[in-house]
Amino acid sequence: MTTRRRFLAGSMALVGMALLDRAAAAPDVQSRSSTETAPPLWLASGQPYRPVVTLNGWTLPPRLRDGVKEYHLVAEKVRREFAPGMTVNCWGYNGSTPGPTLEAVEGDRVRIYVTNRLPEHTTIHWHGIRLPNGMDGVGGLTQPHIAPGETYVYEFLLQRSGTFMYHPHSDDVLQVAMGMMGLFIVHPKNPRERPVDRDFCFLLHNWDIEAGTATPKPTTMTEFNLWTFNSRVFPAIDPLVARKGDRVRVRIGNLSMHDHPIHLHGYDVQVTGTDGGWVPKSAQFPEVTVNVPVGAMRVFEFTADAPGDWPLHCHKLHHTMGPMGHNMPNMLGVPHADIARKIGQLVEGYMAMGETGMAEMQAMQMELPENTLPMMAGEGPYGPLEMGGMFTLLKVREGLARDDYRDPGWYRHPPETLARKV
């Protein structure tokens, strides 16, 4: 191993000057650690498309040079607030996990500088994009791994519009588990192709973070305890807001270890795209739960004709909860107040599962370990929502102006709920 390391160090020295040049040529690094949903990115130079809204995320503005769109991604440690009360030691890009969304247009040539500020090597694979083999980003196979401190440059032509992802292909179990992922949206060249009024996107992920700690455990394979949309959990995931009558597109990618059946209340939708391209009309069919397989994307569309607050959530019900003790003894139907009281005298903060159910958990507002979220949370106009994890709302409102989609505040403070008891 020593020999090998020395050899690598030598070859690195040889290309050292080239690396410095690359980093120097790259666009300035733009970084953002805010968890607020950024407004859609309208370029000053104009663009033939309506930009996407990345839930609790942002789009990285490109630099245009010699007809090439240039981006600079920095792989680095980031701290992400999953919800107020819990901040996680993640890895990501440019200050956030997911990294910033990249948006470009079919036919664009893109050049992406990737600087590695992680403690180990990395690469980026451009999931779903057709490109020359040498640009595929598979460490060891199509390129050397990018060593810490190094900057690597990818360049390719975007042959097709669609919904793609980027993530490492170096030590990828660990690096993806830590939050390294991002969306890559390629808009059609023809602005009249597949137009929508609102276009939302986010990535699904899972995490195993022991109560009271802040670092995900990358070796967990099936039993996770936190389930996120863009590395956020309910009630801290921003809503998807639309005007009544809008055509809405939602693009969802999954880099977790489980598939997630994403259920929308109040509507039926059509899957119109995958990370492989667009689904022809003849192959579309109505669904209310779109199952997003692991390592895949699903794009669905609908017309927002029903006003109201409509849940959008994973239908694996444990994925709509905060962390819970899955090994608690089963006290359902067992009167145990006296037992619980006795244990409580011995063990500080002891919680026994409810005798009548778990709903009382949210009401009780127990003390939790540091940096740990409750099992159930969220207050609605009519009481507790008893949710967590992969849960947010589609808010459809009437009577708003066409410019709403450009208004950053609008996502965070939409008009009041319309849900009313009849």
Add this chain to the structure above:
Amino acid sequence: MTTRRRFLAGSMALVGMALLDRAAAAPDVQSRSSTETAPPLWLASGQPYRPVVTLNGWTLPPRLRDGVKEYHLVAEKVRREFAPGMTVNCWGYNGSTPGPTLEAVEGDRVRIYVTNRLPEHTTIHWHGIRLPNGMDGVGGLTQPHIAPGETYVYEFLLQRSGTFMYHPHSDDVLQVAMGMMGLFIVHPKNPRERPVDRDFCFLLHNWDIEAGTATPKPTTMTEFNLWTFNSRVFPAIDPLVARKGDRVRVRIGNLSMHDHPIHLHGYDVQVTGTDGGWVPKSAQFPEVTVNVPVGAMRVFEFTADAPGDWPLHCHKLHHTMGPMGHNMPNMLGVPHADIARKIGQLVEGYMAMGETGMAEMQAMQMELPENTLPMMAGEGPYGPLEMGGMFTLLKVREGLARDDYRDPGWYRHPPETLARKV
């Protein structure tokens, strides 16, 4: 918390009279705890559709008042026999889990009274049905939770035919885990639209019930030990019986935590519907294993042209077994009769996994803990079937009269097996 509870109690008192009125106006409660498949419900008033058969379940007859179909669902504790030898403490509706199937027609207005006899609050969400936001049944968001003792009324117009579900949206991890779920079938207004001769439906579920106990553990997330069709396990699941030449529809919903690939022997089928609606012809394709995602429904159809006894089962093979010791030491290929004999002298009822395989398990008929099913069961005409869990038979028979579909006994005692060794 005390303050909060007192506040709630106060607001409950204010609406108390209204609640009493509601309960009084509701149709009489119809309850059924039998696990026998009820015959299809033909209304005395006539109906423009062939009713469904709910496997080991039943359809709740509506009351027609002022042109509205009225139903009364009671959320309550129920005891369900999963198979002879095992009865489980569940939660359900009107005496059973799943609750009774609701059947109505596209264009109907329905009014559903929901009385809560559980020890904690609940609501009902009408999964897949398009309705006003206030009728969506999301506790805290679109309505107050229904407190124990309260009756709540839902009312909406059925805009589309299709295959839907109902389940709680209050403490839903626990309440669904305990068995609260039901089917909601909306038939097309036009009786010539999508006609079939036989129409079967059931719901998939998973349970974690420790050997020797009777109460499901609602916190389990992935490692369950019982897998059911309509809260029944093989060999206690009724068969699907059809005449040769019948057009058959099967509607399956999944409220478990795993997707279930439902495999039918002897036929290829087409998925013709989801909980979002009907699949157009152009999007259909042949399958022998229909994967039903969590929180979703799949409707498939075929023509019963091949007589015989054809298994219909989940193809995740552990889901076609009874409870088993997943942490048993691996004795395969290890001669251990002597060891087993010695342990057996120390531990009563000790079972070591087979040295030659597990088939001997069924033959051995070991003693089991109380209220616990064997790992493998079922006798066929040619010997042991070595199955359990999500497994039943499609029985296709020749020469039966058209009225078979109305005969309650016919489902339980179809003509003898046709399977013959050639």
Add this chain to the structure above:
Amino acid sequence: MTTRRRFLAGSMALVGMALLDRAAAAPDVQSRSSTETAPPLWLASGQPYRPVVTLNGWTLPPRLRDGVKEYHLVAEKVRREFAPGMTVNCWGYNGSTPGPTLEAVEGDRVRIYVTNRLPEHTTIHWHGIRLPNGMDGVGGLTQPHIAPGETYVYEFLLQRSGTFMYHPHSDDVLQVAMGMMGLFIVHPKNPRERPVDRDFCFLLHNWDIEAGTATPKPTTMTEFNLWTFNSRVFPAIDPLVARKGDRVRVRIGNLSMHDHPIHLHGYDVQVTGTDGGWVPKSAQFPEVTVNVPVGAMRVFEFTADAPGDWPLHCHKLHHTMGPMGHNMPNMLGVPHADIARKIGQLVEGYMAMGETGMAEMQAMQMELPENTLPMMAGEGPYGPLEMGGMFTLLKVREGLARDDYRDPGWYRHPPETLARKV
């Protein structure tokens, strides 16, 4: 039980002569334990189809007698090298797991002799094939189980072309978990129907084999530690090799307990078939990740227009790793060199998870328990690949002759990699 056994022994004696006759009439047993990909089987008698390539497997040559294609499968214990350094005690057919691929043509009559050399009874179910009920292979239901030493004969007409499987339907949890499975390809009668230039097939499986042991644990339900294509793991899975411009078909079946999203780099593909038949053009849509449900098959096609080395792998990232300690303490970001050194003095071969990530694992080349594979392996032209499990390469090359598909050596030694850093 004694009574039952004696009864069975008696009935066996009665049919003993018939069994001897059957075994005598069967074609000679052809067996193969090599893990090298056999060249496609071109019959001396000619055939109206291009044969398939079974990755690291082979096709069983039929015997033609009186217009019937006859095969002889022997269920037996086999030892399978998953990769150099690890050999597993499996069960399979004719010396291998998966068993040999069967290939025939739509309209063929096939007769399959099955001899049981296992220590327990078995049967074979012909998954996806339409046949008389008595030929369905369900032990106890459609035939007696085949006792050890017995030979059973199946015979049926192949009504449809397609992609099918065979596996036991006796004690199937255990027998499939041990590796009993095989592919059954039925080619269209018309050679101009659905032609491709290359046709690859393999089966997905999971295994739980404790470090240092060689026998799979058949009771494991979700947490496996080895994930295979045709009972092989990376880097010991042969590549899929194609010429630039070839039309390529890949057929994948899944007999594991998890669905596997199979991701192909550099291409988008169309699913053109399932184990139920062919998908009509109108229902096809582009994908880069084809999710293969459990107990199902997916056939996809693409035109190999992009030269290079393109990964083909499961996108559940833990499935592209060798066995790993999923219960290791999480040392990420925790300086622990000193602790590790101290533990190392006490425990020989102790490994702590990386402080900077897991990439160093491959470089370290730690000592492993006997018969145990590393967590990450594989060397590419640019360094370590850090992969394992369900990972191989599609190698697309230019300038080869049309005869490549007949050349056995070509699969193992394709021309050098084309991947080049731009």
